[in-house]
Each structure stands twice: as structure tokens, then as C-alpha cells.
Amino acid sequence: MQEFKLYEYAVIRVLPKVEREEFLNVGLILFSKKENYIKTRYFLNKEKLKHFFSQEVLEDLECHLKSFINIANGEKSSGNISQLEIPERFRWLNAVRSSCIQTSRPHAGLSKDLDKTFERLFEELVN
Template structure:
């Protein structure tokens, strides 16, 4: 998928106009080239809001967010978004989605406000929406999703610096029932010859380390007939000799037992040798 420009705004809860205090509660995102308009709103975790705005009843906060979630869904449906970034209608709706985004994020009075509109580039608007939500709302700066995203960006930067990024593309594989997307697939005459997948295995619980490792091990084994034989996992894990480290080592051993090459994502030379071999 080609990189494209997106616009987004942070949705904020500001119950007291007098103090101008607010809390981030969601993200709304527009990808105008494909008429994609979608959002993510916090509708499950209210502890931060009820603690910070202790003069507002918890039932009131829940009601406000529930009603606003329904309103955003209605607006998204008007834009014709069906969850895949494609229009549901036969006519062109790109302008419709863009106009709705502008109207939605326009500054107005109320307990729900928006930040200034911001811009970014991405290959996958849906993944970018999830990433922004985790960052600005869930504040998972050190979460496994965020750290794995950082690893991918570091690898992409390294490939660009070596001027070999053109050889690697994001590619999905689908056996008709199960599908998976790999961020770096080396192609030769549009045929996949190598996969490079950065994987973060430094989760705060040993079970979660093994679960995440097993997820990618299952993916490779499930799609083995469709994937190239040369598969490299660039992993980052915990240091020391803790149970987390033992779980990490067990996951690495399982990868290697399935003929997957494993390299240290933090060692650029080792990673480059695996990419260029």
C-alpha cells in the first residue's frame, strides 16, 4: 500500500469551560484519498476521568461518552466507511468524508472539544488510528504495540539509509481463511523471496512474551506454503536472567526450531547481515 497523507484530531473531554482542563478521550482520522473517515473513542476505561473530574458524576461521564460514540458512528456511516477504507456507495464520496471531518472538528462550545487538526503520512490509516489512540488516549508509550511499531520504524530507517528499502514492501498473505501482513517482504519480479519481521518480546509478563511469540510462530506455520523459505525475525527482549528472559529465550528457541532465522533487533550489523545475505 502506498503512503498517503492523513489528517487527525484528538477528541477531548472538557466538562468545565471555566478552568479549560481537559482529558484526551479519542481520535478521529481522515484519509481523503480513499474517503476513509473513522474514529476511536474511550468507552471502557473511566477511572482517569472520574478521578480527575471528581465533581462530575461517573454516570454522567458514561452517558456523555456513550451518546457521543453513537453520534460518531452515525457520522462515519454517512461518510460511507465500512471498516476497510472502501466506500459503500457507487458514487464518489471522498469530498463527503472530508467535509464531514472539517465540520466535526470545527471549534464549538460543549463538553466535547477537539485539538487542532494534525497531519501525518502512513501506509495503513486503520493501523495509524490505533497507534494514535494508544499514544494519546491510552498513553501506552511503553506498550508492546508501541514498542513493536518503534522497531518497525527503526528497521525502515536503516533500510532507507542503506538504499535498499525499495526492495522491501508490505505484503499480506491469505490462505482463504487466515491472513497476516508482514511489514518487510523482499520481492524479486514481484515474487516474495525473504520476510523480515521485527518482533517485540519484552512484555511485562512471561506468559505474554510466550503468547506473542506463539502468535507469530502459528502465523508462519499456518501460511508456510505461501511464504518464502527465508524468514528473519528481528527480536527485542528483556535483559538479565529473570523469568521474562527465560520466556524470551524459549520463544527464540521455538522460532529457530521452525527454521526461522532470529537476529537481535538492537544490533544493526547483525540485522544488516541477515537482510543482505
């Protein structure tokens, strides 16, 4: 019998105006310490976001979001943070920020299949 795996996830958000605290969900980070698992993905709905950001800012946002992916994946080109252990990378990625890219507080859950759970959460919260 397959056992449940404990995981945490955080939603990646962009804030057109940080001071207004309004946001759009653009990505997801899912992490399981026991399974040594971390997965991150983002989706920028550029048609929607062009009403809030200039093309130049959208390109910058995408560049910064790609760094989330690279850090989660442990890409050496992303510096020292990407070389930390997976739990430390997750904590760094969802640290409180006052920038136009932020994450939700982490939420916990149980899953028999972390990849399927990631896909379900991404569909529900981002797409």
C-alpha cells in the same frame, strides 16, 4: 512499492470545566480524502472520569461520543450531517466548539497503512 497516503487526525477531548480549558483525551478521528477514509473511536476511562463528572453526565458524554462514531460512519439515523461526504463530515466533527466535548486542531501526516496509523495514534494519544 506502496505509496504514502496523506491523512489528517484530531483528538477528541472532554473538558470537565470548559472555562478552565483542562481536558482529557478520549478519542480519535483519522481522515484521508484521497483514500475516502474516516475512522473514529473513543474510550471513556470511567474510573478516572468519575472524579470529574456525575454518572448522569458520563452517560450523556457517552451518548454524544457515540454520535461522533455514527456521523463518521455515515449512519442515516444520525441526520443530515452523517450524509455529507467524508471530508465535510471530518470538518464538522472537528469544528471549534465551546462545549464539554471538543477536538484538537487537525494534524497531518503520511502513512502506508491508515488502519495501523490509527491504532498507533489511538494508543499514544488516548489510552
